[in-house]
Amino acid sequence: MGEKVLIFDGHLDLSMNALEWNRDLRWTVEEIRKSEEGLTDKPDRGKGTVSFPAMREGNIGLCTATQIARYVKRGSKLPGWNSPEQAWAQTQGQLAWYKAMEEAGEMVQIKNSGELQNHLNQWKEDPGNTPLGYVLSLEGADSIVTLDYLERAYEYGLRAVGPAHYGPGTYAYGTDSSGGLGKKGRELVREIERLGMILDATHLCDESFWETMKIFNGPVWASHNNCRKFVPHNRQYSDEQIKELINRNAVIGVALDAWMMVPGWIRGKSEPEAMGVSLGIMIDNIEHICQLAGNSLNAAIGSDLDGGYGKEQCPYDLETIADLQKVPVLLAERGFGKDDIKNIMSDNWIRFLEMNI
Numbered sequence: 001m002g003e004k005v006l007i008f009d010g011h012l013d014l015s016m017n018a019l020e021w022n023r024d025l026r027w028t029v030e031e032i033r034k035s036e037e038g039l040t041d042k043p044d045r046g047k048g049t050v051s052f053p054a055m056r057e058g059n060i061g062l063c064t065a066t067q068i069a070r071y072v073k074r075g076s077k078l079p080g081w082n083s084p085e086q087a088w089a090q091t092q093g094q095l096a097w098y099k100a101m102e103e104a105g106e107m108v109q110i111k112n113s114g115e116l117q118n119h120l121n122q123w124k125e126d127p128g129n130t131p132l133g134y135v136l137s138l139e140g141a142d143s144i145v146t147l148d149y150l151e152r153a154y155e156y157g158l159r160a161v162g163p164a165h166y167g168p169g170t171y172a173y174g175t176d177s178s179g180g181l182g183k184k185g186r187e188l189v190r191e192i193e194r195l196g197m198i199l200d201a202t203h204l205c206d207e208s209f210w211e212t213m214k215i216f217n218g219p220v221w222a223s224h225n226n227c228r229k230f231v232p233h234n235r236q237y238s239d240e241q242i243k244e245l246i247n248r249n250a251v252i253g254v255a256l257d258a259w260m261m262v263p264g265w266i267r268g269k270s271e272p273e274a275m276g277v278s279l280g281i282m283i284d285n286i287e288h289i290c291q292l293a294g295n296s297l298n299a300a301i302g303s304d305l306d307g308g309y310g311k312e313q314c315p316y317d318l319e320t321i322a323d324l325q326k327v328p329v330l331l332a333e334r335g336f337g338k339d340d341i342k343n344i345m346s347d348n349w350i351r352f353l354e355m356n357i
Contacts, residue, residue: 010253044310140165253302
């Protein structure tokens with residue numbers, strides 16, 4: 001296959017896997033899977049796909065890495081924490097893990113364009129000895145106890161915020177719910193803009209999405225979102241939403257969670273091969289975004305691998321995250337040129353960040 005293309009993965013829940021799944025991501029994927037044999041507390045035990053060695057094998061030198069902790073009100077059936085303060089504390093534990101990985105020489109946080117360029121230069125010169133670069137993002141803003149906490153988070157390097165996750169949240173309505181931002185949500189969106197942070201539109205329900213677009217004038221991306229054209233569910237974006245993001249020079253990362261790739265997926269029952277879930281469907285989504293844009297400047301990868309699922313719920317032709325290196329070959333087979341492939345695999349995210357952090 002020749003030289004491996006540099007990959008920027010726009011969405012990985014690394015700290016969640018380390019703290020909630022108790023995975024040491026310095027181990028190989030095979031070692032992590034073996035350590036989980038017989039465990040049944042999580043649906044993907046023994047089926048993970050992400051580790052630092054696998055990322056290096058796949059030349060994934062950069063990623064957007066998350067903090068994530070949902071606050072759930074009494075009576076909610078969603079998993080989460082019973083107070084915003086507990087959710088905040090969980091994100092701080094996740095931050096502590098990232099900092100520990102930095103001290104161990106495994107990762108390096110990227111907070112501005114100068115640090116980004118320095119990392120790219122080092123990775124090009126000596127990828128084997130350069131830490132994995134990460135931009136810190138918050139998936140769902142429920143852990144922001146008050147808006148003062150957001151500025152505190154910016155100071156420790158948080159650069160992107162998704163106002164919602166699943167269900168109704170403190171600041172916005174997310175996947176499988178319906179509603180607008182409300183007073184708190186509008187204040188959060190304005191504070192994200194004031195601080196110069198990136199707003200991650202992923203997971204916003206339609207009403208919250210359009211209200212956000214009306215009042216937010218800062219940089220927007222969608223770290224991990226697929227197209228409603230292929231899977232008619234509120235988690236995916238309609239063509240109108242994709243066009244709105246394109247008009248804002250956003251980047252949209254295409255995800256690999258099987259239920260977002262094919263209609264009719266039933267968690268815990270459907271199987272990737274039987275449902276035809278392959279990396280080719282990722283290419284379908286990328287291609288559709290490029291067709292709507294008229295170029296390759298808005299589509300990218302936001303794999304969401306090991307975002308609460310593993311091999312049982314991702315493309316059958318992907319064993320570990322290193323297999324993202326198959327994507328450039330598949331893109332070439334669809335007629336994408338070399339520059340377009342570089343855009344999709346890393347350059348779109350990089351250019352976006354050069355202008356916005």
